[in-house]
Amino acid sequence: MLQEYLPLLIIFLIALLVGIIAMLLGYLFGPKRPTRRKSAPYESGMVPYGPGRRRMSVRFYLIAVLFILFDIEVIFVISWATVVRQVGVPGLIAMAIFLGLLEVAHLYAWKKGALEWE
């Protein structure tokens, strides 16, 4: 059974090899004239200012969490939609319960003001 995965392993090894060769060639034959500007982190061609790790507003995290909530909803709804005829009424009820619970979460987030940006 594991033999079926052998081609995958070969592709993986070739990919690794190609990457290593490309980097090795550049390292061996490429000219190296480093300047301060060149060794600085790349920031769209601008002169970098400030550290790369900056504090983000906590509000983004809230948005991200809400996004995950509805993202997962979509995953479930789509997989349910593909088999909606086979699962029938029990599936519909289960989906209604699931969506109902999500709507409760939505209501809670809304009333708590999580959707307002100020």
Next chain:
Amino acid sequence: MSINDFLAILPVLVVLVTGVLVMVADVFLPEGRKGIAALLSGLGLAAGLGAALAAVPSTGTAFAGMVVADGFSLFLDALFAAVGLVGIGLAYDYFKRMRLQRGEYYTLLLFSIGGMMLMGHANDLVMFFLALELLSIPLYILSGFFRARLASQEAALKYFLLGAFSSGFVLYGIAMVFGGTASINLEGIVAAVRDGSANLTFLLVGAALLVVGFAFKVSAVPFHAWTPDVYEGAPSPLTGFMSSATKAAGFAALIRLLLVVFPALGENLAPVVSGLAALTMIAGNLIALVQTNIKRLLAYSSIAHAGYLLIGLVAVNSSAAGDAVAAMLFYLVGYAIANLGAWSVVVAAEQAEGRGLELEDYSGLGRKYPWLGVAMLVFMLSFIGVPLTLGFWGKLYLFRVALESGLFGLAVIGIAASLVSAYYYLRVVVYMFFRDGEGVARRDVWLNLIAIGSAAAVVLMALVPGDLLQVAAQAVLRVP
């Protein structure tokens, strides 16, 4: 999916639906009327308790074998609902006093209780994991409920990190068991072991990892490091609830796993669990001796009691299995009652900003508030296992089971550890009655009711221990 599936886990559903209702109701409640959330939660838990008590103990599986309903799970449903009710009673006045009365506390508490109940019903390793997370995640949040208090934040983070760590053990254990038996359903695992198609090495590794994961939850030494810090930093009413209920949930999972799923591994696992039991009893009691903070003292006391309970777990795979489960359930009930009572006294004596928690602060409290003092005396005697208390009978039944199944060493360690524990338990009483101090306690109806009611229960139920043991003995597990 039929109506019978839902009926099988009716108490769980009642509690979880109440949790959702309280969450919605809370956002519409005006500031200052948040007590209604507590009332709603109490009603929901009472309904859940009623559903558990009224249910006919049948044995069967539901949701395609994912959950099981049997005497054991019903017993635990009732226990968790009852502990939850007391937990709300502990919290109500406390959070009002601390100006932190928020509906979320009750919502999360209900979700956690739902997870604990589900743990008793789990008949599938994935359900065990789901129940574990459902009971743990709300507790992580609740431990940090005092957002502005550094100790509370530390407790939440520590509990979360170590809890996630232990969940990892459980997951690896599930993966190994699946690798060994090609099934995550308890019936499938048992069948694979029976017909010899299981890889016992994988199964043993998986079982060991699962035991480690749940040993974290019951705070067995050496997996106890989080317990004192979390118990100290978390709000006191939560700690009271957590130390009574989470331990029962962890043992529920361990009992079902060791009794139903891994009886074939009994000989391999018994030395490990025995070692855990001995270590937990010795270390828990010895470290408790030097504690000066009441919350840390009770935390180490709860570790020590997990050690006594682990003796029963060793005996689960012996010929006295039925007696062992009954004795453990009896002990869990007795411990929960005394523990909730003791925490009600702690909650009553706690002042703002976490003051009033040192043993010094308890000086003279017993003489000033004789009812609280006498109640605390009863709880401490029950913890030690002095005759005429529920704790005595709990230990008697556990040690009897240990002797029946030939665990003389563990029984001797248990008795010796109980003797040592008398020192630190009685020290609390000595401070309360024989020292002079300025200590003040809150006179709150609910707290007094819990303290006096629990003390009465500890003494009165000790008069008819056989009846309670009879009830516990009927809480049998479904063995496929």
